[in-house]
Amino acid sequence: MMIVMKQDATEDEICSVMERIESVGACARRSPGEVVTVIGAIGDRSHIARLNLEGSAGVERVVPILKPYKLASAEIRHGERSVLDICGRRIGGDHFALIAGPCTVESRDQLLTAAHSVNAGGATMLRGGAYKPRTSPYAFHGLGIEGLWLLAEAKAQTGLPIVTELMDARDLEPVLEVADVLQIGARNMQNYALLSEVGRSGRPVLIKRGLSSTLEELLMAAEYVLKEGNEDVILCERGIRTFETAYRFTLDLTAVPMLKELSHLPVVVDPSHAPGRRDLVEPLSLAAAAAGADGIIVEVHPAPEEAICDGPQQLRTEDFARYAQKVEAAAAVAGKVPFIPATV
Numbered sequence: 001m002m003i004v005m006k007q008d009a010t011e012d013e014i015c016s017v018m019e020r021i022e023s024v025g026a027c028a029r030r031s032p033g034e035v036v037t038v039i040g041a042i043g044d045r046s047h048i049a050r051l052n053l054e055g056s057a058g059v060e061r062v063v064p065i066l067k068p069y070k071l072a073s074a075e076i077r078h079g080e081r082s083v084l085d086i087c088g089r090r091i092g093g094d095h096f097a098l099i100a101g102p103c104t105v106e107s108r109d110q111l112l113t114a115a116h117s118v119n120a121g122g123a124t125m126l127r128g129g130a131y132k133p134r135t136s137p138y139a140f141h142g143l144g145i146e147g148l149w150l151l152a153e154a155k156a157q158t159g160l161p162i163v164t165e166l167m168d169a170r171d172l173e174p175v176l177e178v179a180d181v182l183q184i185g186a187r188n189m190q191n192y193a194l195l196s197e198v199g200r201s202g203r204p205v206l207i208k209r210g211l212s213s214t215l216e217e218l219l220m221a222a223e224y225v226l227k228e229g230n231e232d233v234i235l236c237e238r239g240i241r242t243f244e245t246a247y248r249f250t251l252d253l254t255a256v257p258m259l260k261e262l263s264h265l266p267v268v269v270d271p272s273h274a275p276g277r278r279d280l281v282e283p284l285s286l287a288a289a290a291a292g293a294d295g296i297i298v299e300v301h302p303a304p305e306e307a308i309c310d311g312p313q314q315l316r317t318e319d320f321a322r323y324a325q326k327v328e329a330a331a332a333v334a335g336k337v338p339f340i341p342a343t344v
Contacts, residue, residue, distance in 0.1 A: 013058030092266035096336035097295035121321035199228025239274025
């Protein structure tokens with residue numbers, strides 16, 4: 001349940017309520033807002049109800065949270081949106097993020113060319129896979145540690161924060177040395193042990209919706225990270241399986257406003273994986289931005305025809321700046337502001 005404190009509640013009163021919640025074995029999560037502080041009480045509802053918190057000093061009211069995802073629910077933030085700050089780049093609320101880079105790190109020249117191009121074109125963060133989940137066990141699965149070193153070099157040269165996928169908890173330590181955002185791919189969305197590990201890491205996490213997952217299942221995946229005390233979670237719509245065969249997956253843009261209604265977490269869209277075609281990436285990106293997405297995560301490659309994987313869906317580096325301008329204009333229609341480097 002959610003405990004809304006009075007505007008003039010003192011620090012001692014807030015701490016007292018949290019201590020009482022924890023005294024019955026529940027977890028107390030404090031969310032300071034601009035006007036009031038909200039405390040989320042996660043645990044056995046009957047035990048929490050016996051505390052009679054409605055009559056406690058500093059408490060305005062107690063509101064039950066009926067959703068199975070408590071910490072991801074919009075109710076827990078009392079109507080306020082979460083805004084994440086990633087190395088000075090904000091995402092969520094009025095802030096729009098453009099995350100761009102190659103599907104996978106293939107070589108030093110390929111990554112650095114892409115990194116400098118997207119940085120010059122207006123990207124907020126650099127994406128790139130050092131570890132890649134593939135359907136075939138014989139396909140290229142990434143450069144691993146070498147790929148992480150190259151991502152670190154790209155960050156050093158461009159200043160762009162790194163978004164990269166974590167597939168196995170055994171790789172968490174080396175990935176944490178490089179990644180500013182840990183990406184959990186669609187195939188690992190319900191890998192609950194992995195979600196708990198990244199939750200304990202304290203690093204921002206981007207969770208992609210599973211290929212056949214409902215929005216509630218996506219929010220429950222986010223709950224696994226949030227319950228470990230990590231509040232920096234980003235939700236990502238990347239396309240789901242339907243009966244349609246004209247393209248790879250169906251990009252569910254209805255998920256954008258729906259997730260914003262259900263949750264306080266930032267929502268981004270991956271327009272590359274759903275169509276699997278370069279010519280469809282831009283219109284899907286514009287639609288997602290206009291629908292109110294908090295960001296786009298898109299694939300960009302200096303020579304897509306030579307890419308080891310997913311070449312047909314990756315934008316060309318020379319086209320990125322024009323693409324970025326159009327996407328940011330669409331995002332502005334939805335009231336979003338892009339990241340502007342301090343040097344500009």
